[in-house]
Amino acid sequence: MTFDPSSTADTPFLFETAVVAGVGLIGGSVALGLRxxxxxxxxxxxxxxxxxxxEALALGVVDEIQAAPGEWLRAADLVVLAAPMRALAPLARDLAPFLNPHALVTDVGSVKGGIATEMERLGVRSFVAGHPMAGSERGGVTHARAALLENAVWVLTPTDHTPLTALSRARxxxxxxxxxxxxxxxxAHDALVATVSxxxxxxxxxxxxxxxxDERLSLLAAGGFRDLTRVASGDPRMSxxxxxxxxxxxxxxxxxxxxxLERLxxxxxxxxxxxxxxLEGKRTRDSLPIVKRSLLPQRHDLVVAVPDRPNQLGAxxxxxxxxxxxxxxxxxLAIREDGGAVRLGLESxxxxxxxxxxxxxxxxEVRGRS
Incomplete structure (x- = not known):
């Protein structure tokens, strides 16, 4: 497919040509955000x-598609590696011979040490490893959305050899x-995500x-247990x-x-x-902002009881x-047969x-909290 830029010829773009390698949930969300x-x-x-x-082309996630790396990559001034963890290093090796040395290269993997080392070994100096702290149990490009990345803490992990200009562009x-x-x-990133993720x-x-x-346990595993074990619903192989x-x-x-656990x-x-x-656990949990992830501006919460009737959340x-x-x-926050509750994050x-x-x-019925 050939992209016609005439309708946006006067727009000051950050990048002329961006390549998203791996068009899944996160890669697709990055592509949508760029567009x-x-x-x-x-x-x-x-x-x-x-x-x-x-699918990505039909959904308007990307302008063009490519099935394999090649000389066409040299036109890219931004390359985002968005493959699953196991495929990330092989993907980097396949792309490295065709990368423009002036292109900003980054990734979205959840572990940073390995890919940072591999890119240094490959001599890709303009690489800045990154990890957007965002996701969903629902994977694939069909669930990609630019809003997934909004207000997300996005960790950048430069090494001693990362050019400051590349880090500035990544920011x-x-x-x-x-x-x-x-x-x-x-x-430092890998140690932190080991604990929190x-x-x-x-x-x-x-x-x-x-x-x-134990079948009997499943009969009693209500909303609290489901909330606590939500991340077990993620893609097994990727996890x-x-x-x-x-x-x-x-x-x-x-x-x-x-x-x-032994102390408890x-x-x-x-x-x-x-x-x-x-008490310490409650103080800590209650102080954790839900989407802000402790590093974004403070929000103030309003909890609303929602009856179990159609379109109540919309109302x-x-x-x-x-x-x-x-x-x-x-x-x-919770769903029960007689209704549920939602938390609204407000500015003040x-x-x-x-x-x-x-x-x-x-x-x-409402209840506010800050």
Whole structure:
């Protein structure tokens, strides 16, 4: 397919030609962000799957498609590696001979040490490893959306050999896509995600295996258990590859987790110590912003009880929209047979108070929190 740039000839693009290698959920979301925000004059999707490429083109995720790397890559001034973890290094090796030395190259993998080392070995000096802290249990390009990256913490992990100009360009790209760039070394990133992402996945597996081995447990596994084990619903192969790639940092995190469990087991005999642990846990959990991931501007929450009737969530958002209240974030907290609850993230305590009054007048039960 040939892209006609005539309609956007006067637009100041960040990149003339962007290539997204691996057009899945995250890669597709990056491609959509580049197109919708007019950050690239043309966006080319590269993927080994002809079906994925046809779908990406039909959905308007990319402007053009390519099935294999080649000389055409030299025209790209931005290349985003978005393959699954196991395929990331082989993809880098396939692309390296054709990369423009002046192109910004980045990736979206969840483990940084390995790919950073591989790109240095390949001599790709303009590479800046990256990890947008965003995702969904639903994978594939059909679920890609530019909004997935908005307000997401996006970790950039330069090495000692990363040019400052490349890091600056990567930060500009992330901010232009709506993300919040955070810079740290690759090993620091991998240690942190081992605790906050990869360890919870293994814990979810352990808990779900316990339920799978006892039918009676599944009868009692209600909403709280489902919330706690949500990440076990991710793609099994991709999740396996993710944790194996980060196994050294994950083993260290598992050791600390075991010690925490042992301490809590001891506290069963010390009710006051267990209460202190529970209070600390509550303080910590309640202080965690849900989408902001602790590093973005503070939001203020309004919890709304939603009856189990059609279009109730739509009624909440439409009612607030009609009164000019801007919802910055929304999360379904619980669903029951008689209804559920949603958390609305608003910009200020004044917005919470105003929205609460509007929804209460419309017949909704509300509770604000900051």
């Amino acid at each position: 919708q925000r007019l950050l690239a004059r043309r966006v080319i999707g590269l993927d080994a799957s002809a079906e994925v490429l046809r 500009t790209l992330v901010e232009a896509l709506g993300g919040a760039p955070v810079v740290m070394p690759p090993d 990869h360890l919870p996945y293994l814990a979810s597996l352990a808990l779900t295996h316990m339920v799978a081995r 396996r590859d993710m944790v194996v790639e980060n196994k050294a940092a994950l083993r260290e995190a598992l050791g600390r987790f075991r010690r925490q 087991e001891e506290d069963l005999e010390e009710p006051e110590e267990l209460l202190a642990a529970a 909440v958002t439409q009612t607030l929209g009609a009164h000019g209240v801007n919802i910055k974030d929304i999360e379904v 305590p004044e917005d919470v108070q105003r929205a609460a009054g509007i929804l209460a007048a419309a017949g909704f």
